[in-house]
Amino acid sequence: MEKYYPLLQNTPLFKGILPENFESMFKCLSAKTKSYEKGEPIMLAGEDVKNVGIVLEGKIQIQKDDINGERIILDELGAGGIFGEVFACAGIEKSPVTVYSIFPSEILFVDYRKIITLCPSNCSFHSMLIRNMLMLIAQKNIMLNSKLDIISKKTTREKLFAYFKAQAKKTGTKMFELPFSRDELADYLCVNRSAMSRELCKLRDENFIEFEKRTIKILKWPFRS
Amino acid sequence: MEKYYPLLQNTPLFKGILPENFESMFKCLSAKTKSYEKGEPIMLAGEDVKNVGIVLEGKIQIQKDDINGERIILDELGAGGIFGEVFACAGIEKSPVTVYSIFPSEILFVDYRKIITLCPSNCSFHSMLIRNMLMLIAQKNIMLNSKLDIISKKTTREKLFAYFKAQAKKTGTKMFELPFSRDELADYLCVNRSAMSRELCKLRDENFIEFEKRTIKILKWPFRS
């Protein structure tokens, strides 16, 4: 467990809390760790969520299963990522999402009631935890808004550019790696894969972009900036 | 100001705080009120956001202005509604959204730094305020997810049904009033208005729904539940 302390120290949730307090804190929070294999579900939609999860190792994917059986990728988290905290704070008991381990992963679970409730012993880290949680959720909120920005576009072309623009802004360059396969990207943008593929090639033919595998290079923007 | 105390008492942000503490609390929080006419902007995109706003009277609309000049309605708030709190908690200085008063409105502004920072005098309401804020933002988060659910649908028909389903669940009946004009609804669903109008009529002709003006009545569901 101690080997993850440097990681946890830089985690948004535990930022500002001294590592020497971790052991007593985890005890107070009833923290537990669990291992998952690649492809194994960590949390299923409809299950009770009593814990906040923190990825110590590996990679997970948060998905939403549609009525029609379609899969929507909401997020992908590596080491340091946190999930389940929104339902915790919103008072939602049943998970509306499914979380899968897409690499062999090690997850730290924390009882969320113990995070938001000040303990009798009045531990010093509690107000910091809550403050951190606030920022965490607010920023996730911003991310959701960004995704809405992209999905709100009417055409596939506009969605692609909106997504590319966000990625370019994130990485600071006009050439970047997609974190998705084509299939997953289409899911993310909520469009048909083959239609998206077609549009990508059109954009290439019109000299807007170049791409090879997951590498995208922006040559020019269609609208202003 | 005192006339709004009953309203504020039932506001998510101030819930659990006794009205007799309101005056001293507002003083501590540097709270101010301001009036707006119908159509007047309350907060423009790009402006500094230093305050959290609470609607005391009237109605406001939160919009996002697209690069292409398209308008996306993110939310509509009546008395008791709160806005700007997400940017506050996420540490974002410049507002990415525009807020308009769509009725003559009275807005209460609170310096958000004073909400999340425990004051020297250690007021009793501060930890409650932060806890309330946490739930507020987490629930807004959930709402964004719900909207994503709707927008993520590929066809206009699916979007309409996803939206209707959410409204039906909200009101608990199969007949409800739309909070939008057709134009606004199309904006909300991110589809072309005339195409949506066409689809609505198709649904009527296929006996899925009945509608008159803003009243929608669901006759049957296309898929399960």
Added chain:
DNA sequence: ATAAATCTGTTGCATTTGCAACAAGGAGAG
């Protein structure tokens, strides 16, 4: 009361998209 503005439905048309099926290339397993 009259005029102007807004809301809603309608229609034709070009374009986009979803869908399904197939093919080429590459990665990984045995």
Added chain:
DNA sequence: CTCTCCTTGTTGCAAATGCAACAGATTTAT
């Protein structure tokens, strides 16, 4: 190496959609 699976691009076609323009109805302003 060979076989299988996965990823990606390709294509034809029917259906959906965006767009623009128009008309009737309703609301609002003067």
